[in-house]
Amino acid sequence: MDAGASNGRLRRAPENFLTAEQIALVGKGRRDFLRSTFLAAAAGVAGAAALGRPAAAAEGDDAILKPQPWATSLGQPVAANPYGVPSKYERALARRQSPGLTQVAAASVSFAPLQGMFGIITPSGLHFERHHQGWYDIDPAKHRFMVNGARPEFVKTPKVYTLDDIMRLPPVSRMHFIECGANTGMEWGNVAVPTVQYSHGMLSCSEFTGVPLRTLLEDCGADLKAAKYVLAEGGDGSAMTRTIPIELVLSGEVMVAYGQNGEMLRPENGYPLRLVVPGVQGVSWVKWLRRVEVGDKPYATKDEAVHYIDLMPDGQHRQYTSIQECKSVITSPSGGQMLLDKGYFNVSGLAWSGRGKISRVDVSFDGGVNWVEATLQTPILSKCLTRFNVPWNWDGRPAVLQSRAMDETGFVQPSYGQLRAVRGTRSIYHNNAIQSWKVADSGEISNVQIL
Amino acid sequence: MDAGASNGRLRRAPENFLTAEQIALVGKGRRDFLRSTFLAAAAGVAGAAALGRPAAAAEGDDAILKPQPWATSLGQPVAANPYGVPSKYERALARRQSPGLTQVAAASVSFAPLQGMFGIITPSGLHFERHHQGWYDIDPAKHRFMVNGARPEFVKTPKVYTLDDIMRLPPVSRMHFIECGANTGMEWGNVAVPTVQYSHGMLSCSEFTGVPLRTLLEDCGADLKAAKYVLAEGGDGSAMTRTIPIELVLSGEVMVAYGQNGEMLRPENGYPLRLVVPGVQGVSWVKWLRRVEVGDKPYATKDEAVHYIDLMPDGQHRQYTSIQECKSVITSPSGGQMLLDKGYFNVSGLAWSGRGKISRVDVSFDGGVNWVEATLQTPILSKCLTRFNVPWNWDGRPAVLQSRAMDETGFVQPSYGQLRAVRGTRSIYHNNAIQSWKVADSGEISNVQIL
Numbered sequence: 001m002d003a004g005a006s007n008g009r010l011r012r013a014p015e016n017f018l019t020a021e022q023i024a025l026v027g028k029g030r031r032d033f034l035r036s037t038f039l040a041a042a043a044g045v046a047g048a049a050a051l052g053r054p055a056a057a058a059e060g061d062d063a064i065l066k067p068q069p070w071a072t073s074l075g076q077p078v079a080a081n082p083y084g085v086p087s088k089y090e091r092a093l094a095r096r097q098s099p100g101l102t103q104v105a106a107a108s109v110s111f112a113p114l115q116g117m118f119g120i121i122t123p124s125g126l127h128f129e130r131h132h133q134g135w136y137d138i139d140p141a142k143h144r145f146m147v148n149g150a151r152p153e154f155v156k157t158p159k160v161y162t163l164d165d166i167m168r169l170p171p172v173s174r175m176h177f178i179e180c181g182a183n184t185g186m187e188w189g190n191v192a193v194p195t196v197q198y199s200h201g202m203l204s205c206s207e208f209t210g211v212p213l214r215t216l217l218e219d220c221g222a223d224l225k226a227a228k229y230v231l232a233e234g235g236d237g238s239a240m241t242r243t244i245p246i247e248l249v250l251s252g253e254v255m256v257a258y259g260q261n262g263e264m265l266r267p268e269n270g271y272p273l274r275l276v277v278p279g280v281q282g283v284s285w286v287k288w289l290r291r292v293e294v295g296d297k298p299y300a301t302k303d304e305a306v307h308y309i310d311l312m313p314d315g316q317h318r319q320y321t322s323i324q325e326c327k328s329v330i331t332s333p334s335g336g337q338m339l340l341d342k343g344y345f346n347v348s349g350l351a352w353s354g355r356g357k358i359s360r361v362d363v364s365f366d367g368g369v370n371w372v373e374a375t376l377q378t379p380i381l382s383k384c385l386t387r388f389n390v391p392w393n394w395d396g397r398p399a400v401l402q403s404r405a406m407d408e409t410g411f412v413q414p415s416y417g418q419l420r421a422v423r424g425t426r427s428i429y430h431n432n433a434i435q436s437w438k439v440a441d442s443g444e445i446s447n448v449q450i451l
Numbered sequence: 452m453d454a455g456a457s458n459g460r461l462r463r464a465p466e467n468f469l470t471a472e473q474i475a476l477v478g479k480g481r482r483d484f485l486r487s488t489f490l491a492a493a494a495g496v497a498g499a500a501a502l503g504r505p506a507a508a509a510e511g512d513d514a515i516l517k518p519q520p521w522a523t524s525l526g527q528p529v530a531a532n533p534y535g536v537p538s539k540y541e542r543a544l545a546r547r548q549s550p551g552l553t554q555v556a557a558a559s560v561s562f563a564p565l566q567g568m569f570g571i572i573t574p575s576g577l578h579f580e581r582h583h584q585g586w587y588d589i590d591p592a593k594h595r596f597m598v599n600g601a602r603p604e605f606v607k608t609p610k611v612y613t614l615d616d617i618m619r620l621p622p623v624s625r626m627h628f629i630e631c632g633a634n635t636g637m638e639w640g641n642v643a644v645p646t647v648q649y650s651h652g653m654l655s656c657s658e659f660t661g662v663p664l665r666t667l668l669e670d671c672g673a674d675l676k677a678a679k680y681v682l683a684e685g686g687d688g689s690a691m692t693r694t695i696p697i698e699l700v701l702s703g704e705v706m707v708a709y710g711q712n713g714e715m716l717r718p719e720n721g722y723p724l725r726l727v728v729p730g731v732q733g734v735s736w737v738k739w740l741r742r743v744e745v746g747d748k749p750y751a752t753k754d755e756a757v758h759y760i761d762l763m764p765d766g767q768h769r770q771y772t773s774i775q776e777c778k779s780v781i782t783s784p785s786g787g788q789m790l791l792d793k794g795y796f797n798v799s800g801l802a803w804s805g806r807g808k809i810s811r812v813d814v815s816f817d818g819g820v821n822w823v824e825a826t827l828q829t830p831i832l833s834k835c836l837t838r839f840n841v842p843w844n845w846d847g848r849p850a851v852l853q854s855r856a857m858d859e860t861g862f863v864q865p866s867y868g869q870l871r872a873v874r875g876t877r878s879i880y881h882n883n884a885i886q887s888w889k890v891a892d893s894g895e896i897s898n899v900q901i902l
Contacts (some may be wrong), residue, residue: 016892068589068593070589070739073586073688074555074585075584075585075586075687076585076586077548077556077585078546078548078556078559078560078580078581078586079545079556079580080586081576081719083546083576084575084576084717085576085717086534086714086715086717087715087718087722088588090715093715094534095530095533096533097530105530108529109529110530110533117713118633118658118660118710119660119710119712119713120713121572121658121713122713123712123713123714124535125534126534126535126713129530132528133525134528135527135531136526136527137511137538137539138519138521140538140540142519168795168796170797170798170799170840171569171797172828172836204659207570207571209570233520237524259570260738261570261575262569262570262571262573262574262577263537263541263567263568263574264541264871266537268529268532268582272538275810290523314489344619345619346621346622348622377624379626379830379832387624389622423698426648
């Protein structure tokens with residue numbers, strides 16, 4: 001089946017890197033792209049009278065008139081899958097690697113399919129991946145977590161914990177987003193990757209469960225007045241180590257987590273232990289966490305002195321950036337999709353801030369000249385994704401869709417012009433600029449940069 | 452491996468219906484039971500100094516001193532599983548059928564493993580199942596949803612919708628619990644099922660996404676003043692039909708849902724469309740939803756006139772009960788587990804109400820004589836699970852653990868004595884009594900009924 005073929009009233013956009021098998025499935029299931037490219041003849045909900053068909057006109061429609069196999073036979077038994085899986089018609093909704101982006105598939109990225117997701121929770125099976133040495137399914141009985149001090153006086157009683165020790169302690173559960181610092185990184189170089197999966201898909205959101213790191217430091221008799229930073233160290237072969245300011249630990253927000261969305265962490269996400277550092281870039285959420293050291297200076301590890309740094313216009317490196325500033329993106333309609341007719345569309349997207357709650361999202365359909373306020377889905381939680389929706393009537397002429405988020409500190413997501421005035425154009429990390437999706441008069445949607 | 456064998460400091464409780472293979476995995480992974488049966492020597496967090504071991508004493512501990520394979524080799528590549536799965540060490544955490552409970556495995560139940568879950572979100576792979584005719588993976592392109600009136604004047608323009616039609620409309624996403632009306636049903640007959648998975652496991656909680664049913668009724672020109680009830684009809688062979696009071700529809704809460712936890716519904720949970728009726732028993736959340744009819748009388752369908760009714764003490768049947776009243780249960784420690792020593796335990800559980808938000812949960816350790824207030828995890832959402840936690844120091848003597856929830860309407864979860872005074876003992880459905888877990892001086896925990 002031709003990926004660009006017309007399917008009823010929809011012309012499917014060829015999703016990048018779909019296999020022929022996946023494309024065939026999409027053709028069968030249809031909704032992965034239809035989700036955001038509905039043909040609409042009416043304006044708004046009140047005018048959505050063209051939806052559906054009068055029941056009297058449904059003659060000849062097998063699906064409604066004739067008994068389907070699922071109405072005339074015994075279905076599958078309970079617990080056919082003791083751990084359930086998605087429908088076979090949903091296989092195209094998957095995380096995907098960007099071929100060529102990295103040299104080694106074990107030290108690479110897979111992106112979450114934001115264009116086909118709802119609400120704010122990321123199913124753990126679609127959570128983005130970023131590994132530096134590949135992922136491991138570590139035997140939890142063999143995993144240990146150590147707390148020690150850079151100098152003996154920083155931690156009175158260094159200790160080694162089993163997972164059981166950690167899970168005995170009073171737990172907390174909180175919903176937080178995690179975003180890789182390199183998310184939207186290609187855009188610095190004006191490489192407009194085609195779809196939101198690849199431009200913003202290093203972003204996920206889960207309910208995490210664990211023990212505040214502060215509890216563990218206190219258990220070891222850490223000197224929380226002398227401490228200025230902690231070093232978090234992963235158990236994988238990449239020697240992943242990151243400096244965390246002690247203020248984040250003292251706030252109680254930093255968590256040694258074992259749970260994600262009600263069950264244990266997934267192996268790709270650090271099973272059995274990872275650090276959760278709400279609001280901070282993903283690299284600091286150290287996976288397969290094996291050690292935290294209490295110190296009084298930043299550690300200048302390779303992953304903060306050489307990588308995950310920002311090359312500024314004056315040629316200097318900005319280091320130790322960590323908070324993911326206020327950002328948003330329209331996930332639907334978005335790049336690679338196609339509008340087939342004029343009329344009503346629901347425009348939906350995600351907003352988030354590493355500094356707290358989202359307070360407002362504005363959406364523009366004309367590249368930033370006029371803005372309308374979007375509806376925010378509740379609950380609006382701190383350092384968590386917030387879903388926004390806004391209705392739009394497309395008049396069939398070229399348009400540019402943008403979203404601009406504001407957080408409770410008053411920070412407003414910058415345009416590319418504003419961001420580059422400060423940061424230049426040679427960075428990789430920490431791009432939170434306003435994303436633009438251009439709608440051509442043909443209905444084709446593409447990724448463009450508007451200063 | 453003997454399921455009752457001692458494993459370090461833990462004596463595992465033999466989980467019901469585990470296969471030998473699962474038991475072996477539990478022995479390897481350990482934490483599924485350890486989660487709530489930690490050996491504790493200290494009281495509370497401040498006194499948890501016996502946790503972990505001094506790092507200096509860790510000599511000979513391979514796990515911390517010697518490089519593990521995952522630190523010295525390249526791991527698995529990204530997208531090795533385009534749709535991720537849990538760790539192989541977590542296979543014992545699964546939904547399970549109760550053998551013998553039903554005659555046909557397709558018309559049966561699988562229970563969610565509440566004893567091993569965290570927070571409030573149920574991973575869709577562990578969501579409980581209750582089917583009347585088995586489950587189906589319906590081709591969404593062939594599925595239709597119809598709205599019509601019991602009399603022509605009730606719905607001006609009856610319509611047939613495709614899934615694409617539904618997904619075009621402005622969506623809402625909300626987190627809600629779903630509980631089968633028969634949850635905890637065996638307890639009416641004094642059959643104390645051994646574990647919380649079987650006593651309370653027909654309970655799950657997800658972020659659902661869909662379109663308010665009210666929007667669709669308005670789209671068809673329904674007469675919402677004449678309407679008193681709607682009938683919801685499923686597409687499976689069980690002819691599942693349920694009456695829903697129009698007030699619930701008018702409130703905007705009732706949703707024709709296609710999304711669950713960020714992705715499409717799972718086949719076992721009604722893919723591609725199910726009704727979401729917040730606060731109401733699960734049977735009304737009709738799966739594989741194919742039709743809603745607007746009427747002015749209750750429909751007295753088989754699943755509300757013959758099943759899902761309450762036999763009262765005077766011999767009459769109570770019909771059309773629907774709201775799941777305020778209820779709670781301690782999930783850990785719970786039946787089948789075993790405390791191996793005195794000291795600190797975190798007591799954790801879930802509370803919910805079909806009438807709104809949970810306002811308070813009290814916990815008793817002596818069978819209801821004394822009560823302490825538990826900490827409620829935020830956010831506390833309406834008609835959603837709320838997680839509670841409370842510390843406990845076990846003195847080694849027999850104890851009875853209970854939780855008692857209160858909702859924002861002031862409704863207090865009843866004791867079995869209070870419930871039976873009104874409802875008698877011959878019901879199956881709508882048991883929201885206070886659950887008691889008896890801790891023997893041996894540390895063994897069992898299900899008992901306290902009036």
